[in-house]
């Protein structure tokens with residue numbers, strides 16, 4: 303891997319700096335960018351939280367968290383020491399209580415630097431923190447604010463949060479993060495589609511039969527149960543990650559990658575999404591089962607209370623425009639499934655006619671499988687003649703591109719790319735306000751219908767492939783889920 307270009311001097315202020323996201327994702331990502339030489343000397347990380355720690359205590363905590371969350375081979379004593387030297391800690395709360403004066407002192411002489419305020423906190427604090435930053439005179443022209451999802455829990459609350467933040471920051475200063483957009487393979491989707499001539503002429507309803515997008519996880523709600531129970535799989539995963547992937551698959555070629563090119567095209571896809579009918583969604587919740595040979599409790603037992611929240615969703619979406627008319631997009635995501643695997647599968651139509659009488663049944667349609675995780679890669683399923691005499695036998699084979707084999711070096715974490723994009727001021731891989739609100743406009747009627755009907759989720763045992771109703775959802779259309787990821 304070539305040495306990355308150093309970013310501009312920056313004060314990177316993390317609100318929620320002692321929280322789970324900061325420890326598991328943000329600080330490891332910044333450490334790795336530092337270790338790889340991308341951070342200039344004038345790059346500080348200032349953690350803000352209510353934990354009331356001192357700076358030495360915070361550095362000790364970060365050191366031990368890095369050991370847990372950065373792969374052992376990537377940690378060195380020297381780069382850890384260097385990174386810890388960049389850290390500062392301020393104990394303060396969203397409403398202006400605590401040591402805001404210390405934050406002001408720390409930032410007093412650096413108004414000319416890029417200033418990133420990363421809000422790794424609950425969305426109800428996005429507005430108050432923005433206001434307090436402004437009241438303390440800390441919002442400069444070069445300040446950017448990063449909002450973690452979820453942005454609201456429905457359209458009205460998303461608008462409310464967006465309005466509150468917009469009272470302080472211009473839209474061009476607001477970076478709404480969806481970490482799926484930072485995943486290498488998701489970015490590769492853009493390169494595959496728009497840097498190659500091969501696919502684009504086929505990328506439409508005359509050749510594509512349907513598309514599948516799957517994000518399967520083995521983890522449960524775990525430590526985040528309180529947040530998760532108020533959210534559920536539709537809000538937590540579909541409204542953002544799965545819809546963003548759908549947009550990148552379905553959008554028209556943007557004129558340029560910069561500025562709003564990609565975001566304008568994604569918005570058009572979101573606006574073309576047809577409402578989802580009740581028969582086209584399955585929601586379910588896991589019961590006790592075995593995951594990786596380990597007995598795990600059901601969702602209600604983990605929570606210690608019965609709950610109506612879904613941990614699995616499968617649905618059929620339709621994009622009503624010229625390119626995708628009659629091409630369903632089947633989406634599914636769930637927790638506590640039999641494995642962790644995420645992929646986008648584009649299933650092409652069957653050939654219109656078999657020139658080999660009698661082998662029609664073997665005419666398996668071509669599939670393009672874009673694997674996000676684990677083992678990132680792209681695989682094109684084709685038919686080939688099985689070698690040997692005795693007539694023709696067609697055999698599905700695959701053209702494989704495994705990124706780990708093709709490219710040297712490790713695959714960076716999504717957050718590494720996205721955090722550096724904020725510092726660089728590149729908004730392409732972040733969600734604009736209108737995108738977030740369009741995604742809620744499409745999601746909300748489904749949520750409201752569930753609420754109105756007092757809908758109980760179906761059940762699936764932890765460690766299985768999900769509820770049988772999800773299989774029925776696609777099979778009733780004469781199609782099947784692509785199950786290669788279970789191979």
Ligand code: BG6
Nearest residue numbers: 451481517519521538539543644
């Ligand atoms: C988060 C969700 O946005 O994405 C989590 O809130 C989920 O519930 C996670 O586990 C999945 O991300 P990844 O990168 O592990 O696929």
